[in-house]
Amino acid sequence: MTTTEINRVTGPGAVRAKARGGFRGMRRRVTALALGWGFVALLLGLWEMAGRADTTALLPPFSVVATELVDLITGDALMTDIMPSLARALAGFVIGSLVGVVLGVALGWWRGLEPWCRSALEFLRAVPAPALLPLAILAFGASDTTRVGVIALGAVWPVLLNTTDGVRRVEAGYIDSARVYARGGRAELLRRVVLPAATPQIMAGLRVGLALSLIMMVISEMIASSSGLGNLILRAQRLYALDQMYAGVLLLGVLGWLLTLLFSAVERRALAWFYGLKGQDR
């Protein structure tokens, strides 16, 4: 579906150029990266200058924030806030993804189920996950389990819906060929043909799920919490410790970026055959 299409272009330009291969592709890639990082450096430079010129103390210069960030990573916060945050986000993401893939495959495979479930699923998906957080805390208490559960609840819908779509849209020819030429029952067919063919779209759903997990992680730590990065930046804002607040936000940005990079690397591996098959180098 369309998410996959969007997804395909979001991979770093580097892959594109690399696939073209050769010296020119390499040079082009280096130039693109240099331009990109140059622009980032320019933006950071502007931030630094604006911060130094700022007399309201609302915007500390980049150098101050970066120093604070280093303090944050090397200090206590690493074990008390950063690691627990990451653990909750990953746990929620993994649980939500597993549930989403399993239910999505079931709904995509037994097509007769879909008309019965569609409306209920569309409604559940449309409920903004952050809105469930106060209710979940009320019902189950402000524990780590509640938080992980709500993170999983945020991640499950895009995974579920994309998986359903992906499984349902597997080309009929693949399934027919497998039925004709291969032995093995339905489970084999599912494992060897349907799941691989649906992988691109499942990956697209997982990518959205990852982004939502991070959002839910931050939100879940901003409400009724005493630890985590979300709590740290909100606390810093309330105490007017703006250096620390900006450092925390920057750290969240870096973490989101790193996780997405990691995800892209996994995705490229998992989908290498797909890009090759479609003759696309991005």
Next chain:
Amino acid sequence: MIGLSSLGPKSADAGATGQTRARRPAGTGARWAGAVARSAVGLVSLVAAYELLRLVGVLPSASAPGVPSIGSALASGLADGTLAGPLGDTAQAWALGLALATAIGLPLGVVTGLSRWADSVTGVAVEFLRPVPAVALIPVGIVVFGLQIGLQVFLVAFATVWPVLIGCRHGVRTVDPLLIDSARALGQSRARVLYRVIVPASVPAFATGLRTAAGIGVVVAVAVEIVSGSPGLGYHLNSAQQSGRVTDAFAAVLLAGLFGVAVDLAARAAENRLAGWQRHTTEGRR
């Protein structure tokens, strides 16, 4: 390709639904009624499942009111304006944020789609900023904007600009070169090719991006209200929960869900309207 796969000789169970999925223009009354009935059964089972969870105690009944009382709280809240007002605030912040995101993302997407150079320059910055969870910027927004609507609009726009930008960039970049070359060969100026060929051809990708953005926008708008206390459904439900008006909180969540459904339906309708023609082209929709 929907059209082709539904023609394929599938297994019996697949064949039946394959036909319904082929978007038959003549939606006969009976078929339509059947679909509505099935949807209704699904929704009723959802309600039943919720009540069952309350009954067996998975959901503590003290903190999870029954569906009838939630329904009446929703109805009275809408009637006397205690829910309608916050809904309006949320909708306004959502719409303004999405508009701002489009105003920024659309031109940026077109430019980066057209020019490899522009794409290289902004590429790293976009790849870094896009995964930043928008809600992480709530404290920054509070410091900069205070608890005004500007806070919500800024954060919704930050979260939704990326799908719009990337949709546009993708759309512009994947316009069939044959179309562009043909138009150029027929003597059209570059500006005219952009206006008459590239922009119309990339509308479907833009519409898809916009639909993704619309959904994300609702999530972020509500999240910002919950955390910051800026006016809207999120703030309403959080304060209701904290003051022990649990039924009101549930009614607000239900309303937020209905708003999400409405946004999704509207976005689909808009996408169909803007991009429905693409289904009839050789490329088709996947």
